[in-house]
Amino acid sequence: MAEYQINTIESGITQITVSGSVESNDSELFRALSHLSNNNCALVNLLELSETSEDLFLHLADISSQTKIKVIVKKPEFVTKCNEIGLQIFPTIKSASLSYAGEETLRILIAQLRDVPILNTEAYKLIQYVASPDANFPELEKMLQNNAGLCSQILRTANSPYFMRSSKAETLQQAMVTLGFAPLRQIFVYNFYNSVGNFFGAQKETVEHGQNCAKLAEYIAKSAGASYTECAKIRLIGLLHDVGRQALAFFFPQQYEKVQHMVKVEQKPSFLAELVVFGIEHQSIGSILANRWNFPDYLSKVIADHHYLQAKDWNTLTLPVFCANNFLNQMDGDPFSPFYHKLEGYFFLKRAELPWKDIDAELLEFLDRSQES
Ligand SMILES: [Fe+2]
Ligand SMILES: [Fe+2]
Numbered sequence: 001m002a003e004y005q006i007n008t009i010e011s012g013i014t015q016i017t018v019s020g021s022v023e024s025n026d027s028e029l030f031r032a033l034s035h036l037s038n039n040n041c042a043l044v045n046l047l048e049l050s051e052t053s054e055d056l057f058l059h060l061a062d063i064s065s066q067t068k069i070k071v072i073v074k075k076p077e078f079v080t081k082c083n084e085i086g087l088q089i090f091p092t093i094k095s096a097s098l099s100y101a102g103e104e105t106l107r108i109l110i111a112q113l114r115d116v117p118i119l120n121t122e123a124y125k126l127i128q129y130v131a132s133p134d135a136n137f138p139e140l141e142k143m144l145q146n147n148a149g150l151c152s153q154i155l156r157t158a159n160s161p162y163f164m165r166s167s168k169a170e171t172l173q174q175a176m177v178t179l180g181f182a183p184l185r186q187i188f189v190y191n192f193y194n195s196v197g198n199f200f201g202a203q204k205e206t207v208e209h210g211q212n213c214a215k216l217a218e219y220i221a222k223s224a225g226a227s228y229t230e231c232a233k234i235r236l237i238g239l240l241h242d243v244g245r246q247a248l249a250f251f252f253p254q255q256y257e258k259v260q261h262m263v264k265v266e267q268k269p270s271f272l273a274e275l276v277v278f279g280i281e282h283q284s285i286g287s288i289l290a291n292r293w294n295f296p297d298y299l300s301k302v303i304a305d306h307h308y309l310q311a312k313d314w315n316t317l318t319l320p321v322f323c324a325n326n327f328l329n330q331m332d333g334d335p336f337s338p339f340y341h342k343l344e345g346y347f348f349l350k351r352a353e354l355p356w357k358d359i360d361a362e363l364l365e366f367l368d369r370s371q372e373s
Pocket of ligand 2: 209213241242325
């Protein structure tokens with residue numbers, strides 16, 4: 001027979017710890033487990049479990065359909081079982097309870113975002129419209145006609161040398177057809193981000209970091225011979241890569257000060273400090289926001305991966321941003337990941353020769369030049 005214990009851990013979450021060997025007639029344990037579904041969430045700790053009948057996992061599957069359970073488990077055969085039925089698993093109590101904290105952070109953040117005025121901006125509505133399957137140019141023209149700023153940006157871009165029209169685009173309709181939906185969407189995202197930036201206002205440092213990262217990442221990409229379209233994407237990713245940090249710092253200013261303290265004093269990388277404080281890092285928040293805001297797919301993918309570099313298929317977009325970002329962190333005296341190797345890797349991928357001997361000096365010189373212009 002198995003033994004079990006129920007207690008409440010620090011963050012107020014109920015935990016049931018099962019130890020020994022579970023048999024199929026362990027009805028008292030199974031009854032205790034089904035009571036867990038009265039809670040919003042619960043931890044099931046299987047670290048002390050030595051053996052079990054299938055019934056335990058059938059019960060867990062049943063409970064998980066009614067309440068959010070996280071299972072703490074290390075034994076490989078139990079891990080496999082939990083994965084088969086799609087249970088969330090964690091190796092320690094700490095990591096499981098952090099994950100609850102992360103979900104809570106996200107829930108509060110999204111609830112508060114609903115009430116902010118940025119989602120009423122014209123640019124936001126345009127992003128949603130362009131992402132819809134029945135988007136068409138005449139309708140888009142109607143939506144844009146009173147927005148002089150956006151109209152002139154669209155005309156300017158369509159008449160830029162890259163699009164090489166034989167004659168000048170004179171109407172909004174002609175300009176939009178020249179560009180197509182993808183570049184239009186980029187223009188709207190830029191404009192939307194400007195409103196987000198204004199709204200998240202006070203964070204001058206993060207905004208400047210984004211602007212510098214955009215310039216530098218684009219410079220790296222251009223130097224490796226990236227196409228116009230790739231450069232445009234990289235510029236946008238560079239600008240937006242830390243939007244999750246802006247949101248965290250805006251909605252949770254006091255907790256974010258703790259993060260900044262850990263970064264500056266303990267030299268902890270920002271995403272690790274955020275994990276400790278919020279249970280979630282800015283890459284995940286940024287990527288979730290980018291998805292919710294209907295940004296192009298590549299943006300949410302690269303935002304999610306800009307520190308870990310796990311999604312290999314996105315390397316040609318992620319690497320220049322990774323290098324630019326870490327170079328800037330290095331310059332600011334913040335913790336950073338070494339990036340020379342990744343820079344070489346990027347140029348290798350682009351089959352280009354790395355043009356710089358002293359990388360730091362050349363990148364710094366570029367930044368100084370771009371600041372002057
Ligand atoms: Fe970041
Ligand atoms: Fe960054």
